Amino acid sequence: MLGLLLLQVLASCLWLGHSEVVKSFDSCPQFFYARTFPNSALNPKNPAWICQRFRNSYHYATLYDRDRRIPVYSAYKYQPAEGKRPRGWWFVEPQLTGKSNLKEMETESHLIEQYHISSEDIKKSQAVLDDYKGLKGLDHGHLSPCGHMVNDVSKMATFTLTNIVPQDSVLNKGQWGVYEHKTMIKKTKGCKTTYVITGAVPGNTYISEDRVNRPSHIWSAACCLGDEEPKDAWGAIAENDKNEVEELSLEDLEKRLTELYGGPVTLFNNACPRE
Numbered sequence: 001m002l003g004l005l006l007l008q009v010l011a012s013c014l015w016l017g018h019s020e021v022v023k024s025f026d027s028c029p030q031f032f033y034a035r036t037f038p039n040s041a042l043n044p045k046n047p048a049w050i051c052q053r054f055r056n057s058y059h060y061a062t063l064y065d066r067d068r069r070i071p072v073y074s075a076y077k078y079q080p081a082e083g084k085r086p087r088g089w090w091f092v093e094p095q096l097t098g099k100s101n102l103k104e105m106e107t108e109s110h111l112i113e114q115y116h117i118s119s120e121d122i123k124k125s126q127a128v129l130d131d132y133k134g135l136k137g138l139d140h141g142h143l144s145p146c147g148h149m150v151n152d153v154s155k156m157a158t159f160t161l162t163n164i165v166p167q168d169s170v171l172n173k174g175q176w177g178v179y180e181h182k183t184m185i186k187k188t189k190g191c192k193t194t195y196v197i198t199g200a201v202p203g204n205t206y207i208s209e210d211r212v213n214r215p216s217h218i219w220s221a222a223c224c225l226g227d228e229e230p231k232d233a234w235g236a237i238a239e240n241d242k243n244e245v246e247e248l249s250l251e252d253l254e255k256r257l258t259e260l261y262g263g264p265v266t267l268f269n270n271a272c273p274r275e
């Protein structure tokens with residue numbers, strides 16, 4: 001009997017040790033070149049570091065702003081592959097409820113029906129489906145895009161509301177879409193591995209009765225490796241109410257973000273070319 005109890009305690013410790021919402025990205029450093037994370041200038045007052053886990057694997061990493069209920073950025077490896085775009089569901093992060101140690105993203109309905117977590121508990125520190133209902137002129141803007149993922153499971157994993165911001169519809173379907181699906185293909189030719197960090201600068205307006213922030217800017221940065229070492233890097237930024245994307249060097253993007261965030265921003269390891 002005592003042995004069984006000890007096994008249960010050990011199992012609980014192992015479960016907690018694989019937590020998805022973590023204190024840093026040390027549990028999923030593979031999405032950052034040379035295990036170097038963006039510096040703390042991007043950190044919100046109430047952050048959550050999420051190793052985005054689905055079907056027993058990590059697919060990308062997200063720094064989440066619990067107060068504004070939007071991701072600060074998502075980091076991933078650029079590995080575009082053909083596949084169907086998932087439709088019909090959105091996930092949330094169980095551990096942000098404070099009521100669950102579930103390791104993987106789940107749907108709201110599953111948490112409510114199977115685990116008896118109330119909708120109010122789910123809503124406290126993250127966006128929910130109702131926040132995005134009836135939006136006019138705004139889309140579910142992916143920071144880690146479905147089209148940049150390597151397989152169907154990874155594509156499904158991008159459909160979590162912790163990876164979504166209210167993005168201008170014209171921009172999302174227009175020039176930002178061009179950057180994601182055409183420009184990135186051109187720029188990554190000859191890259192063995194490309195690390196990407198895509199983020200959103202908090203804005204001054206909100207949707208859903210002031211629950212979810214509408215970002216002022218959407219930005220993205222990439223560091224391209226040749227055989228082993230970085231050989232190129234670049235950035236892009238767009239105001240979230242205009243159908244225009246500015247392509248710029250990594251150095252210039254970091255300078256722009258330094259102005260927008262009010263503190264010196266470093267996105268990648270110093271080996272990634274700035275100019």
